[in-house]
Amino acid sequence: MNNQNESKNTPTFLIADEAKLLEVIGRVVDERLEKIIPLTSPNKDPVPLEEYIPKSAVRGKLFASSTLWKHERKGSLKTYAIGGKRYYKRSQIENLIQEVKQ
Numbered sequence: 001m002n003n004q005n006e007s008k009n010t011p012t013f014l015i016a017d018e019a020k021l022l023e024v025i026g027r028v029v030d031e032r033l034e035k036i037i038p039l040t041s042p043n044k045d046p047v048p049l050e051e052y053i054p055k056s057a058v059r060g061k062l063f064a065s066s067t068l069w070k071h072e073r074k075g076s077l078k079t080y081a082i083g084g085k086r087y088y089k090r091s092q093i094e095n096l097i098q099e100v101k102q
Contacts, residue, residue: 055086
């Protein structure tokens, strides 16, 4: 019987009050996250080498090594090097991808 008395004394919230509380909590969380990780940065500097893709990201995932080698030899794909790593231009990789006609 003691449990019944405790449940009677427990305050209950109206649904509208719960919705307001959740809204306030959501706003506070959003504000704190915005301080940590800005959602928008209008003056964002461009990412260096954004138009270049590492060879390791292309090889085996988009094209086989032999296919890349063939296009390098043919001249349709140029390799760029920075610090011993090889890169391809994104636009050249996109040009190699062809539509399949059925």
